[in-house]
Amino acid sequence: MVDACGWAALMDAELNIDAVMTDILGEFEFKVIENVNDELQRVPLKRRKLSLKLLEMKCEIIPNIENMSYTDDMLVNISLENSWPVLTVDKELKERLIKSGGSYIEVTSSRILRIIGLRKGE
Numbered sequence: 838m839v840d841a842c843g844w845a846a847l848m849d850a851e852l853n854i855d856a857v858m859t860d861i862l863g864e865f866e867f868k869v870i871e872n873v874n875d876e877l878q879r880v881p882l883k884r885r886k887l888s889l890k891l892l893e894m895k896c897e898i899i900p901n902i903e904n905m906s907y908t909d910d911m912l913v914n915i916s917l918e919n920s921w922p923v924l925t926v927d928k929e930l931k932e933r934l935i936k937s938g939g940s941y942i943e944v945t946s947s948r949i950l951r952i953i954g955l956r957k958g959e
Contacts, residue, residue, distance in 0.1 A: 838916055839869045839896060840908075841876040843924035846944040848888045854895065857950045861942065867896040868921065872908040874898050913937055922952055 847854065858865050869877075869892065877889060902911045909930050916923050922940040925931060931953070934941050940954030 838921045838923045839867055839873060840912060840923055840925035841873050842926050846926045850944050850948040861950055861952045868899050869896040870899055870911050871901045
């Protein structure tokens with residue numbers, strides 16, 4: 838699953854998305870919840886054009902959870918329910934995911950993706 842800040846970090850790193858994701862996950866699909874998609878629509882136009890076009894091509898948009906308004910709550914809930922790691926650089930979200938038994942993918946400062954809490958093939 839994709840968090841808005843994680844997607845922005847991935848775009849900023851200018852990595853070959855398919856290659857790096859396949860390296861750490863094997864077969865994968867990007868998922869984005871409606872709230873995150875809405876957040877990304879508000880990114881400044883200069884950065885948004887390529888990012889949103891790529892997002893539309895790569896991601897399946899999934900509905901928000903009813904009666905839940907906070908995006909991070911939805912990301913944690915859906916991630917745990919489906920055993921999907923969340924692409925994020927948000928420190929608090931990463932802590933919540935690990936404490937709940939989930940996992941995340943982060944873009945490091947050296948433009949490398951790293952998965953925490955899940956091994957390839959799980």
